[in-house]
Amino acid sequence: MRRMMITSSLMLAMSATAMASQVYKWVDAKGVTHFSAQPPQGQEATSINTAVPAPKPAANEEPKPAPTFESIANPEQAAIDEKVKKDVATKEAERKKYCENVRTNLAQLQNNPRLSMEVDGEVRRLTEDERQARISETQKSITDNCE
Template identity: 55%
Template sequence: MRTLLLTAGLLVGLSPMCMAGQVYKWVDAQGVTHFGSQPPQGTEATTVIKSAAPPAGKPPAPPSGGAIGDQKAIDQDVKKQIAEQEAQLKVFCEQARTNLAQLQNNPRLREEVEGEMRRLTDEERSQRIDETRKQIEEHCQ
């Protein structure tokens, strides 16, 4: 009876490993990294985890610490990428807020166009203020 329960427990415990499929990784147009079981159409995806059938004639081996270590490494890579993206977004938001303050507080702004300095008109200035506010609303919290 114990042997039957032990065998049933091992089969249930190992069944998710047999059903694991391929995992794909890709980066979308906004630079966000995605993972999924289906590769997207029109973008290049790399295979992160390949499904492998157990070799014929051998019983499946019990799970080892190696697979868990690989998953931890993948998790750390993903967390690192997310942290880098958040840092880039933070720099973008700070720059956008600085630009908005410059646009709002300085009515006599100049820009360099083809090596020559020219003053922004009031319409151009107000248009840039609106664009900058829109970017801050969309990307910064």
């Protein structure tokens, strides 16, 4: 058991060194391209970057967080967590749209003193008291839901 641990530790240490080693590229007199861990004697060689970059997410895709121990240990909980996150994101988008509409309504109420509304199929103008009451209701709604 101890020998296996020592062997595996040694292999692990050596693999990191091998992965980090330099690679050189050169073309010989016959036009053949060569790759080697050591540069050739008397010839110019270019160093090649062997590190593999991490894949980049698509432009319209958000990077996903690394899986946690809990999500790996309990995939059912991970599925529930993902569903809850989607629901929260949906409700937040709905709230933002609501707030945008309420702010637009408030601007209309504040900037237009001659507003009309339809009541029982009949169109009539809002009185100044009704308009002020709606302005205060709209401001309260913004305070309660949008800030």
